[in-house]
Amino acid sequence: MPDADDTLTNALRRRIIDGEFAPGTRLSEISLAEKLGVSRNTLREAFRVLSEQGLIEHVPHRGVSVASPGVADVVDIYRARRYVEPAALAAGSPLHPAVTAMREAVEQGESGLEARDWRSVGTANMAFHDAIVALADSPRLERLFRDIAAELRLAFLEIDNPEALHAPFVTRNRALLETFLEQGGPAAAAELQDYLVLSERTVLGAFTRLRHD
Amino acid sequence: MPDADDTLTNALRRRIIDGEFAPGTRLSEISLAEKLGVSRNTLREAFRVLSEQGLIEHVPHRGVSVASPGVADVVDIYRARRYVEPAALAAGSPLHPAVTAMREAVEQGESGLEARDWRSVGTANMAFHDAIVALADSPRLERLFRDIAAELRLAFLEIDNPEALHAPFVTRNRALLETFLEQGGPAAAAELQDYLVLSERTVLGAFTRLRHD
């Protein structure tokens, strides 16, 4: 749920997340401005925003390129997730509106699994964890997670084995939701810790298997 | 330790944090650009960055103004701090380089207290907590804290009773550091929890005492 306005920034953001520009791709001001039908100055403003969000990297006098998260980034992203998500879940109330979003995300993941639409499964997984963070009712933590989730999507794009990446976690999401509702936040938080460790290991495994750097 | 480059953005950032523009002040593009000796376009790019960092608020077609954190913001900021700082301290190693920074911050706070230089005490306090977050070795959490700390400074500016705000925490910082070194991370984390609750109460108290909204 990124800020609805800022049309250009969000359009560019979506394109990047959707993989239209592969991670690491250099984004030329002139050609991209022409492609998007905006002026260089306007495009540069959008660049500054996305750069601050970590979606693109800006090297002075060398332009911007789509971020291409490495192993260190994935490790850091999961470290931050472990700081935030379990604590949010532990303190979250089962009556919180975000629980509805959690449930919907689980169901959407299940139907995506059935249709073997891994892309949709990945989106549902992210929505599930976004809902967990929303339990904390903290705009600032939500912003952090939004940025982190976007970076993670770029990492997923690099891996390009969506089934192994997303499919295993649909049933885990369902189980986590049930634990949360039936046994309460702290029990679910413990389960989420293991969940995140496994998820990180999955991503890192696919990463190092792909390119050795 | 904000990104060293981006001279204009950082210059503006520092001016805002230093209170040159009071919270809520409207920042006119034309006059400010003239004042800083840059063009409107360049200034707008800096605006986008600072807006993303939460230091200024941007309302479309109505310009930007210096953020003026309210009670809800302070509450949220402390919520986020409680998520991050105690956990970082609990898992931190006494051998981490950031411990040196913690020690230096404590000493700087003590000498500031002696000189009754509350401004310097406030800076030292922030540096202390910044060092705590640095224990986690997480660039993304550090970025979160950097933004949060800047917002908090704006809230402090609004209150304008620096002694009550900063002085009580110098001895607490010293005590917290000793607990961390002598009794370990988890004990220090518990102490920090209470510390943050007290700090939040101090800020909120001064806030509601000042303006009832």
Next chain:
DNA sequence: CGAACTATCATTGTTGAACAATCAGTGCCA
């Protein structure tokens, strides 16, 4: 032959002026 140097070129950084789009305040009118 290879390495260092230099010239060229493309791209980014920044500016200034211009105009459209929108908001805020004013005064008019019913």
Next chain:
DNA sequence: TGGCACTGATTGTTCAACAATGATAGTTCG
């Protein structure tokens, strides 16, 4: 008094130009 068009100011955006920087390629010299 309450709504309404009008006006002025500010922001949003574009364009063209130039300076500053980095990358490339070609050249020269050891």
